[in-house]
Amino acid sequence: MTPGQNREFEDLLRMLKETRGFDFSGYKQTTLMRRISRRLEALKLTDYGEYRDYLELEPEEFNRLFDSLLINVTGFFRDxxxxxxxxxxxxxxxxxxxxxxxxxxxxxxxxxxxxxxxxxxxxxxxxxxxxxxxxxxxxxxxxxxxxxxxxxxxxxxxxxxxxxxxxxxxxxxxxxxxxxxxxxxxxxxxxxxxxxxxxxxxxxxxxxxxxxxxxxxxxxxxxxxxxxxxxxxxxxxxxxxxxxxxxxxxxxxxxxxxxxxxxxxxxxIGASPIGTRNPWGPDTMAPHRQPHDMALQAAALASGPVAQIIIDRAGKVALVNSRAEMLFNLNPRDIGKPFQDLEVSYRPAELRSVIEGVRTEMRAADLQDVTWHRPSTKDASVYDISVVPLLDRPGGELAGIGINFHDVTRYRRLRDELQQANRELEHAYEELQSLNEELETTNEELQSTNEELETTNEELQSTNEELETINEELQSTNDELQQINDTLNASSEQLGEANAFVTSLVRSLGDAVAVVDEELRVLVWSAGAVELWGLRHDEAIGRHLTALDIGLPVTAMLPALLPAPDGDGSGPVAGRSTVTVVNAVNRRGRPARLRVELSRLYAEDDAPQGMILVMDLLPDE
The missing domain is CATH 3.40.50.150 (Vaccinia Virus protein VP39)
Structure with a gap:
């Protein structure tokens, strides 16, 4: 984010606090940016400044924004x-x-x-x-x-x-x-x-x-x-x-x-005396520590949800949990070795310089979306790596470095699959809309979008929090996609019923039927017309009746086809039809006599919309 964008983002948060009393300054900035960016995308806005102006003009947008930011995801007996x-x-x-x-x-x-x-x-x-x-x-x-x-x-x-x-x-x-x-x-x-x-x-x-x-x-x-x-x-x-x-x-x-x-x-529990709590340092072996405390610490580390490696202040490996042992092929003999001598120090990511930066600045560092192609596996794995300083006491000196490797491969694949699903749904939606112009095109984002998995804490769980939030966002979007899919299916059924009705109606009018608009452009060209004149649907639909290469004497019939002033007695009128017999040439070039029945096509408000031509071959005399 550029300094200008950061300033606009902070101005937006300040506006929310001053006008609506919502102070989001303590929330994780990445989460807020992602949620607000979704509103910008929905409104087709480009930056936070434009969105701030939009909020001033459209107060109702505040409600939609808060529904997006305050992710109300819950349930009875959750977990x-x-x-x-x-x-x-x-x-x-x-x-x-x-x-x-x-x-x-x-x-x-x-x-x-x-x-x-x-x-x-x-x-x-x-x-x-x-x-x-x-x-x-x-x-x-x-x-x-x-x-x-x-x-x-x-x-x-x-x-x-x-x-x-x-x-x-x-x-x-x-x-x-x-x-x-x-x-x-x-x-x-x-x-x-x-x-x-x-x-x-x-x-x-x-x-x-x-x-x-x-x-x-x-x-x-x-x-x-x-x-x-x-x-x-x-x-x-x-x-x-x-x-x-x-x-x-x-x-x-x-x-x-x-x-x-x-x-x-x-x-x-009450506050512990300064200097008495040191979960990672050698002081954990002090006499006041009970054996079951040590067992609890060992069990907590070994069963951790992510691979963890602890380095002492001298840069040597102090502790390794079971996940890290399996992932990096470590064993008890590696305890006490310099971390920089192990392969894990530079693969899957170069960690030596990161560790040195954490040691110098006394500040945690995160590496996200680190791709690792392990020889033993066919597909690549993706990890988020967190390197944190471990202090001997709050505000004390550095006791060691904690390194956490969180496998986010599954969540990365879920995001990719979701993007692909979105693209496929958009393509299907565009195709359906071309057939039904009245279909509703939008469905507001669910107000209770699921909790995002972007949050992480500074201890050892910062990455895990972030992934929890993203997972719930995916669930929310899946629900939204299912609702849109249901709407599309219902509209498809309605369109199919309408097409079936029109087809049956055209068939009931005669063997050869053509429907033209007021400008004599073909709207409907029945199967009987295809058989009679040898002209396919795609060759007839949308063309002027007089431009069709068929043996029907359209020019002689124009007075009956063209609109005429009311009351002059020419052409079919509302509620009646005009029947005429004409000499024509069929698709095989043979003369044929046709009985042509002309009927006006009217809208619900009685406005003329075109003409219906029903053409029947007369038997030879």
Whole structure:
């Protein structure tokens, strides 16, 4: 992005904040640019400056823009395995810590249209019972999008939305209404929905359980740190934090400890003394560390979702997880070797200079879309590589370098397949539109475009967040393509029915039928006319009747064919036809007598549109 484009983009964000109260400065810039670029493409605008002017002229565009930026992707019991962990591990521990009769306070941050909050209500009601749930539970659900909150407050969802709710829970907690299914009114009173900006507004306090699933990944690193501090303040002690599968808190180990790292469930802890937490350095062998802590660290690293290599401050390999061992053919003998001596230091990408830059600037570096042609595989693989500095303590000195290799080959292929599908759909749409000019040509982008996979966190999951967002965008676009395809199929059926009707109508009029417009240009040329005159459809359609090379004496018939002033008695009139017998020459050059019936063609408003000629051969006398 040029300095001018960057300035226009910042001016646009400032306008949104000043005029509508939406501050997007803490969101990831790449995500915002991609979403806004889609609006520019839809409106055929070239830059952010033009779009800013358009917003001033068309206030309704603000709503469409916010629908695109505030990606309200949610669902009942989203990621069922994670919800099962919450139900079986977190909720019993939470209720046991609170004691009998104590009020349980829950906060669903970034609740979108409310499915997450109502899922949690069902879990707690099942655990406590309906009566105790009404007495003890308060669920606070917040979001930035007021339109989504209105849907959540109504608590009414379509049958498609509640498909993910288990059947027994659906019968217990939902009531059929005219618009769909409504969550039980007596339990609905325990949920409070309100607008809250996580980057600016004060957090809800004394919360026992906080759900912020796939919310942090939209913010940049600095804003993420600020929000995590607010979450730590909001939680009671003990308090539990439930995040989305693309989010982790590895750089906030002084505030949260994992309950189930794979399911992204964390527990609040107090601040650790400075210098006592060093997950990667040699101090992890200090006497105050328990053996199970070391086992937990080893298990967390070994089962990581991406290949990881840790280099100590001397540049030697300190740790390698199982994915990295398999991917780069490493073994325990490589531990302690200089990283620059290993093949992975320069293949699939030159990392030695990148590591030196990270060591010097103390700032993470990312390499995206790195293509690697491995000899053992037929197809190339694509990786995003993240190189991050590891500190011995917050704000301390460099303890080592972490290198993460995330395989994004599948997502790259999905993007390519989607682009190809878009091109094929556009081609099919153009062909259909040439046959049916009245077909609707646009379908607005779904308001709830799926979460984008562009976000990444500075710890080890920044790349994973980005991919989560892109994956949900693909799902949204697939839904949109399916709707357009359904519309095209319906229009094709209508067009086929209309063509069949016209064909049957023409056949019923006689063996040879021709329809001409007011200027005597051929509109319809039946199969009988082809047989009679030997002129194909494509040779007749669109040409002047007198220009056709056929044996019909058109010139002699012109007075009957051409429009005449009303009342002079010439030519067919409304409701009647004119019959004449003419001598002609058929396709074989033989004389033939024809009975020609001329009928006027009228529109619905009685305006003349042309003439219908029905030509029948008369038997030889």
């Amino acid at each position: 069922p395995v994670a919800w099962q962990t919450l139900r079986e591990t977190v909720v019993p521990a939470l209720l046991a810590a609170k004691g009998a009769g104590a009020v349980v306070r829950v906060w669903s941050a970034g609740c979108a249209t409310g499915e997450e909050a109502y899922s949690l209500a069902m879990v707690l009601a099942e655990e406590l019972g309906v009566e105790k749930f009404r007495q003890r539970v308060k669920i606070y659900a917040t979001d930035l999008d007021e339109k989504a909150l209105q849907v959540a407050r109504s608590a009414i969802y379509s049958e498609r939305h509640i498909d993910d709710v288990p059947l027994e829970l659906r019968h217990t907690y939902f009531e059929p209404v005219e618009q769909g299914f409504a969550f039980r009114r007596d339990l609905r009173r325990q949920l409070i929905f309100g607008r809250n900006d996580l980057t600016r507004d004060a957090p809800i306090s004394r919360v026992d359980l906080l759900l912020a699933r796939n919310t942090l990944m939209y913010f940049n690193s600095e804003t993420q740190r600020s929000i995590v501090r607010r979450f730590h303040f909001a939680l009671a002690d003990p308090g539990f934090l439930f995040l989305g599968k693309a989010e982790m808190l590895l750089n906030h180990s002084d505030k949260f400890e994992p309950v189930d790292l794979r399911m992204r469930v964390f527990r609040k």
